Amino acid sequence: MKIAIIGLGDIAKKAYLPVLSEKEGIELVLCTRNVETLNALAKKYRIEEKVQSIEELITKDIDAAFVSTATEAHYELAERLLENGIHVYIDKPISMNIEETERIVKLAEEQNKVAMVGFNRRFIPKVKELKDHGKASLILMQKNRFASPEHVRRFVVEDFIHVIDTLRFLMDTEVKDVRVESLKNGDELHHLVIQLLGEGCTAIGIMNRNGGVTEETIEYHAGHHKVVVDSLVETTHYHDKEINITKFGDWEPTLYKRGFYQLCHHFLDCVANGTTPDPSIRDSLTTHEICERIVKEIEA
Template identity: 45%
Template sequence: MRIGVIGLGDIAQKAYLPVLTAEPGLDLHLMTRDRAKLDRIGDQYRLPNRHDSLESLLAADPAAAFVHAATSAHVPIVEALLKAGVDVYVDKPLDYTYEGARGLVELAEATGRSLMVGFNRRLAPGYAQAVERPRDLILLQKNREGLPEAPRSFVFDDFVHVVDTLRFLVPGEITHRHVRSRTRQGLLEHLVLELSGDGFTALGIMNRVSGSVEEILEVSGRNSKRQVVNLAEVIDQRGQPTLRRRGDWVPVARQRGIEQVCHQFLDALRKGRTVSARDALLTHELCEWIVGQVEESG
């Protein structure tokens, strides 16, 4: 199966290429405008099919493509792929705006092609298994050190993972939402999102001036709690805590759900099943609302 890989930055090199090059039956075609990088990575993985333009890649007639280009380039790249009849997997977010994301989802539906957004945390083992737990209260913190940013890129590039993970984990319909934030000199420093419904509350927190880089999920209810630290350590409590760490030989891509999401997309291709991005679009819609709330509060 002929598969394009568009964009060869850190996420492609560290997360996706190790998974895709280990997958049998794939004829990988690399694409980036940086010829030196293209040849270096092509040589590293012994991949002879290399393209320095999207037109060249499309001429090779790929069945599908993984898009790891900059977010600002997603819309024109994904539009061209879908119109050419290519199924697409794209890193989050689809676009920096809800309207741009909606346009891509509608185009995928109009062309009958698959469009999958890389919300890999839904398949990370510690998070995926949390769905089996009582979840009256959900708390997800994803903090960084010294990285305040403009609200739109803060929310759509990074906080989008928090938003989507909370949407995935809530046990019912969200009927209330609220945002608190702090912005200084036009840069967003921290953000708190509250989502709630019948019997549950979910809080998403990001502090870009926290002094630490960490991601901590806690789900609790009915006298039990699960805590997942940096997607690697899982602490379950029913009275006494039980700690499980990522095994020494477990790849980071599997720990973070990237291996699983790649397999999910490829399995759908092999079975001729169309993947819809409609649910992912709801996450983009909520992110657009959050940006509006932050900008309105100043």
């Protein structure tokens, strides 16, 4: 298969290029307007085909593309790719605009093409393992950042969307209601606390972007078990007075710990086999819809 990577910024350099350059059975094509970056990364990874525009890329007869540009470019690129019969993987979010997001979901289904959003936490081993402890009745997730408040829509749709999607994944039931509390200072959102209510499960998501530390933790309560995942790499299991701590082995690569190998390979397997990704693009739309609801409630 011939696979393109569009946008060669930080996440492409840290995750997609290292993972995809190791994948057997695919041929990579790089695409970015930055000539210096394009040439440097093509040389580093010994990739022969490289282009500077989506128009030129479409002529390369690619099977699928990873869209890893700035969010503002996602919609136009995904639309062009799908209209030309090319499968797409899109970094979250699909778009900052819910109408554009809905258009991409509809277009992918009309074109019968594989489309997937980069929610890597669903593929992180320590997060996936939480479900092995049984169905949760209570889940708490905090994803905080040091001293970086942000405008409401960007806060929620670009960053907090990971919290919403991870909670939905772990709840494993339909979200019946959403409750929102937040703190703004002028146009900037400092912190956000939400409750997702489902059948037999309450999920609480917290993000403080004006705090004292960048951190991420998940508490998973199932029956008489409490399981805590810290920084996505360490699990502590509590059962009465019993405490068990498990970590990754010293040689496990970071991109495996953070689910990028699994995520990328799942998308490529779906492209190769013509199967529907999990999560589907339709399921990912639900996450975007909840984020839009939160934004509107805060701004109201």
